[in-house]
Amino acid sequence: MAEAADTARKSIGARRNPDSADAILDAAEAVLVEAGYAGFSIEAVARRARAGKPTIYRWWPSKAALLLEVYQRQKRVDVPDTGKLEEDLVGFLMNLFSHWRETSSGSVFRSLIAEAQSDETAAEALADYAGGRQAHTRQIIERAKARGEIASDIDPAVVADLVASYAWRHLLTNRLGEPEATIRKVVRYLMQGIAPGR
């Protein structure tokens, strides 16, 4: 999250200036962290990045686009592969929660979801992105399926949906600090069901 350079950036000719783009993305992240989604305005980002508003609008047509790029630029969360589905899922959720908690990505993703509720293009972009991410989760499940850890008639997409839903809601309601025990419960219920008599 580098600060804006002391000296003004100039145009580098008839092409996009990567320094400006970086400065804008850095600034967007910083503003989001410091002022939250409520204080996240193009105006504020431009001020922080020492950039002109049109420069932002030229490259990111909406707040959502900017948020999305900020989110995508960040380090990916680790998807464990322990060979056991329960450990993979618990590990994935724990990693995801701590990643969201400890970096700015939680704020960014929350904002993105919020933005998508009023901006149709944001909703589409988010759907695209979430589709891609969910594929990863699905892979965990499909790996387990291949290993015979889950029944053959299980629909991995639905399971992945459930897992993602749990994560989203905890993000949106500020409950990213759940103890491992709770998360493990969720995963166990999912794997073994809640009905008695196994």
Place this chain on the structure above:
Amino acid sequence: MAEAADTARKSIGARRNPDSADAILDAAEAVLVEAGYAGFSIEAVARRARAGKPTIYRWWPSKAALLLEVYQRQKRVDVPDTGKLEEDLVGFLMNLFSHWRETSSGSVFRSLIAEAQSDETAAEALADYAGGRQAHTRQIIERAKARGEIASDIDPAVVADLVASYAWRHLLTNRLGEPEATIRKVVRYLMQGIAPGR
């Protein structure tokens, strides 16, 4: 969603005028339906309700408070009690989704969640409300537990959380039209687990 009366409402003395309150809540709902969350402003509501902005601010300190009351004013979704957990949960989710789809309450609740991402008081209000609603879901589960339909060591709160999470995410990603089969899958996975070998 009655229209504002033709003749201006006057004060009815030194106490709250219920006609105004109704007109404002009606207008809030109408604005949300017609212009979406993006177009939902106190100004717009005041205009639509032929009410003064101060009247709105007097009774609802924030957009969130207004949204919450609009949501709470609406008919409750039916919580079925069939005697079988699977049917109860499938029925509940189907009822909830169609309620959200077919009345304005889906839009309202989405907006409320979005608002909670930038307004701390909205977040608290939502948490309170969600806590209350989740208690209902928990009851379904506790009833089943009492009937012996689920294992005695299952934590109903966690299960209710999972169910609510699924509902929220489908609301937020505009997927309230899931076929019953999909919802039934979710409920089955939850009840019987996804692992093989029962």
Place this chain on the structure above:
Amino acid sequence: MAEAADTARKSIGARRNPDSADAILDAAEAVLVEAGYAGFSIEAVARRARAGKPTIYRWWPSKAALLLEVYQRQKRVDVPDTGKLEEDLVGFLMNLFSHWRETSSGSVFRSLIAEAQSDETAAEALADYAGGRQAHTRQIIERAKARGEIASDIDPAVVADLVASYAWRHLLTNRLGEPEATIRKVVRYLMQGIAPGR
């Protein structure tokens, strides 16, 4: 400038409550002194007087009427009668300036003049009042005329107008601290003219 009573005044039945009237006039004066004309609102007066706004509106149809009564309630400025016109006029102006400076009446009268610029009824009330006051000044001059101190063809109304004009402008431009020497100059110029060779 008594403070509002600690305990709420009750209605005394179907007639004007003089305590309320006094409390309102006191409050009006206090508000004007403390917050200036800019902060002088019916709202503020009502708050300060612990009175309802309708109570004020019932008895004083406009801010101007209230201001006027506040002004009229105050002690009159002394109009000296020394037997010499110059001393009378200098004394009158000095008394008037110090009265305006040292009591709240300067603020009140300024406000009244300002109010009269946007409120026609205030303008009329002020014209009436000023007419009455100017009669006093005219008397000083007519006394002098009777004594033979001024020429017989002099129009006392015009002279009084000139004197009042000087006073008004110094009030309106915050120059009530003129030294006696300056005021004496004004009076001398008026009495003996500025042309040479008397």
Place this chain on the structure above:
Amino acid sequence: MAEAADTARKSIGARRNPDSADAILDAAEAVLVEAGYAGFSIEAVARRARAGKPTIYRWWPSKAALLLEVYQRQKRVDVPDTGKLEEDLVGFLMNLFSHWRETSSGSVFRSLIAEAQSDETAAEALADYAGGRQAHTRQIIERAKARGEIASDIDPAVVADLVASYAWRHLLTNRLGEPEATIRKVVRYLMQGIAPGR
């Protein structure tokens, strides 16, 4: 007092748009003439000028600043130079009164004075302006002094103050229609005094 152009004015880059400034000043004048000082609000001016409120606030920090510029923009009143002080002063006052009566400048200046009673910055701006204008009047008197028309020990500033006072009060009390005879009386009294026995 031209009307706003049919087509919306756009920004002309990162500098002040003189068209907007003109439109705003025109609108301010028009609003003042049509609705009076009571109806003179920044909102109304913005509406009339088809300008955004922030554009007005950007360039004129207060109503007073706007009023002042409207006033200063107007044609100056002629200051005659006939070689005789009496004619100069009578002519000046007659010109000033008819200028105030027949153009909007009377309303504007009245408003400015009223505004100065509640807004300290307006008071300062008015004092500055009045200081400058009074210098002109003083020049008339100093010219006469140089010609020997008035005594050498006369203070021109005090005389100018008296003349301006007379003009202000007639403006503020809506008496700009005085016949020349009355004004000539005032000037004569001032020049030759009101005491008998010349």
Place this chain on the structure above:
DNA sequence: AGTTAATCGAGACGGTACGTCATGTCTTTGT
């Protein structure tokens, strides 16, 4: 080498909404 064209920062523009304040009217309740 000179010209063209895209980009940069800056910031003004017409707007909309914000949340607050005062206006003058109204009604109920309590003397």
Place this chain on the structure above:
DNA sequence: ACAAAGACATGACGTACCGTCTCGATTAACT
């Protein structure tokens, strides 16, 4: 009948952002 209390519709206040526009400068790419 009147006082008090305070809600009401209205509309202005001054501020923050919105997304668009035009500038003057800078510089790469194309004559």
